[in-house]
Amino acid sequence: MIKIGRITVSLEMREVYLGADLVPLGARAFGILELLIRARGATVTKDEIFEHVWSKSVVGENNIHVQLSALRKIFGEDRQAIRTIPGRGYRLTLAVETDESVEVPASAPTPRVEAGRLNSLPAMHGPLIGRDSTTAELARALTTGPIVTLVGPGGIGKTQLGIAVARSIADAAGMEVCFVPLASVAKAQSIVSRVAEALGIAVDNGDAPELKDLAAAVQGRKLLVLLDNCEHVIESAATVCDVLVQASADVRLLATSREPLRTRGEITHWVDAMETPAVGAGLHAILACSSVKLFLAQLSASNAAAISDRCSLEMIATICRRLDGVPLAIELAAARAAVFGIGRLIFELDDRFPFLTGGRRTAPRRQQKIGNRARARFGCGRTTQSDCG
Ligand SMILES: Nc1ncnc2c1ncn2[C@@H]1O[C@H](COP(=O)(O)OP(=O)(O)OP(=O)(O)O)[C@@H](O)[C@H]1O
Ligand SMILES: [Mg+2]
Missing domain, CATH: 1.10.10.10 (Winged helix-like DNA-binding domain superfamily/Winged helix DNA-binding domain)
Structure with a gap:
């Protein structure tokens, strides 16, 4: 430091x-x-x-x-x-x-590498809760396979998990990391340009970079490329991944997406919802659950009074369960509880997602509230690996 x-x-x-x-x-x-x-x-x-x-x-x-x-x-x-x-x-x-x-x-350092590093990992929103063993497991998976895709519904925590995995690999293996956010990219060519920019490729005026430029740029570099939010451009993302891993054995790809890339050598990891307390769980078990930890951390980040009484913790356990352990939903719920109180939140939960608004203004637009579309996307408890498969 x-x-x-x-x-x-x-x-x-x-x-x-x-x-x-x-x-x-x-x-x-x-x-x-x-x-x-x-x-x-x-x-x-x-x-x-x-x-x-x-x-x-x-x-x-x-x-x-x-x-x-x-x-x-x-x-x-x-x-x-x-x-x-x-x-x-x-x-x-x-x-x-x-x-x-x-x-x-x-x-x-040389500008070429720096250009890549500068597009590297964004800061995490806060400490990653309850994903330590998954992070280690995924980092290991990337030492054996060239491509790992984190798959799951919106708000389940793919991006945050991806950043944590990329960090741990960069630290342990001394790899250069290129973070390529694709959420705002609409066209196939834009993906190539976005990846080219992250890799630090110099592009002459007017000449759009091509796949062969990406392949050339990764030569001799120990590199981890994190392609975030591939779902809406899945075919082009799959092609880019294929080209990069074919170009060099020292390149690793970590992708986040709502569906698998279906490329050669891909290891698919379905991101689970956070653990939620069982009905009737004791206080110790409630407090040990990652979803409850996230809810309490968000409350405290909103400067709400600390909670330690049994009744409130049991209500929080119910909220986390009813939100199926989806981290984005829990964050939004906690932000609302900080303003209106947990009692009112639990009352509103009968109509669970539509009221979950008022999240961070700086969050991507799709994550600022959970409305009816998202409700349909999450479905009834369709947030676990087996449910999504
Ligand atoms: N393990 C976790 N610990 C703490 N917060 C988390 C965790 N997982 C996710 N979050 C929070 O939940 C929110 C949604 O997470 P994230 O953006 O990673 O979801 P996503 O699956 O990538 O969503 P999308 O498909 O919309 O891109 C973020 O604000 C993030 O900070
Ligand atoms: Mg994401």
């Missing part, structure tokens, strides 16, 4: 902490911070920032200002920590204290 003023940074995990709290920071702002750290007080030019953070895209200078303003905010009263050097760039004015076990290379 690296300490700068009041913040602590993990370059490996791409995370920033204020005390013990994880601070949400976008990939671009983190990219700038990473450059500043590696420069160790030397000036980082705007061109370097553009190249490192925006790869080859052409963007205006105000984009740097927006990201710097986000960064300066987390430095709080140390706002002068990042000094503007007029006409040249920016530099860090605070000392970078490095934990002895962490090596911080003084020079920036």
Whole structure:
């Protein structure tokens, strides 16, 4: 870990902490911070920032200002920590204290690799609850097979699990990780472009990248590509996966999707709902359930009063059971309980999903509420591996 003023940074995990709290920071702002750290007080030019953070895209200078303003905010009263050097760039004015076990290379790594790393893993929404053994099992699966697909209905936790698996592999095997979010991609060609961008491929103006460019770009790289939300472009995603794993034995693919890719060598993992307490379970068993832990963590994140009484915990157990242990539904329910109380929530549960609104504004639109369409998607308890199969 690296300490700068009041913040602590993990370059490996791409995370920033204020005390013990994880601070949400976008990939671009983190990219700038990473450059500043590696420069160790030397000036980082705007061109370097553009190249490192925006790869080859052409963007205006105000984009740097927006990201710097986000960064300066987390430095709080140390706002002068990042000094503007007029006409040249920016530099860090605070000392970078490095934990002895962490090596911080003084020079920036090559742009090609950095471009990939910058598109790498987003910060997780919070600690991943109840998936430790699955994470380890999936990381192992990726040492034997080239492609693992995490399959399950919306909101079941595929993306969060994928990020955790990718992290553990990157840490243990020292792999470069490219995170490629596909939720907003509509066309086959856009997938190739999105993956090309994540791999750091330089594209000449007007020339769309092709599959052969992807194959060439992965040569000689120990690489894990996480393709997130493949379901709506499943055939093109399958083709890209096939091309990448055929191109190099050092490439691993981790995909999330509502249906399997059905490619050669694919290992399909159906993501289970969270564990829910049995009817009549005792307090100890209730508190041990991952769905209840998630509900309580969300309540506490919403600054609701801590809950420890038997009656409330039993109501929470009922809520988690009735929401079939679907993490997104539980998060939304807890956000509502924080405002209206658990008693009212349980009363409303008779008509279970439609009222689950009011989640994080920054969540993808499809995850901000669970309405009738989602209700149909989840079906009646169709959230487990066997039910989905
Ligand atoms: N194990 C977990 N611990 C804590 N929170 C979780 C866990 N799994 C999922 N969540 C939370 O549930 C929400 C939905 O998870 P996620 O986005 O991973 O679902 P998904 O299956 O990828 O959904 P979609 O198909 O819509 O992309 C997220 O806000 C996430 O933070
Ligand atoms: Mg997802």
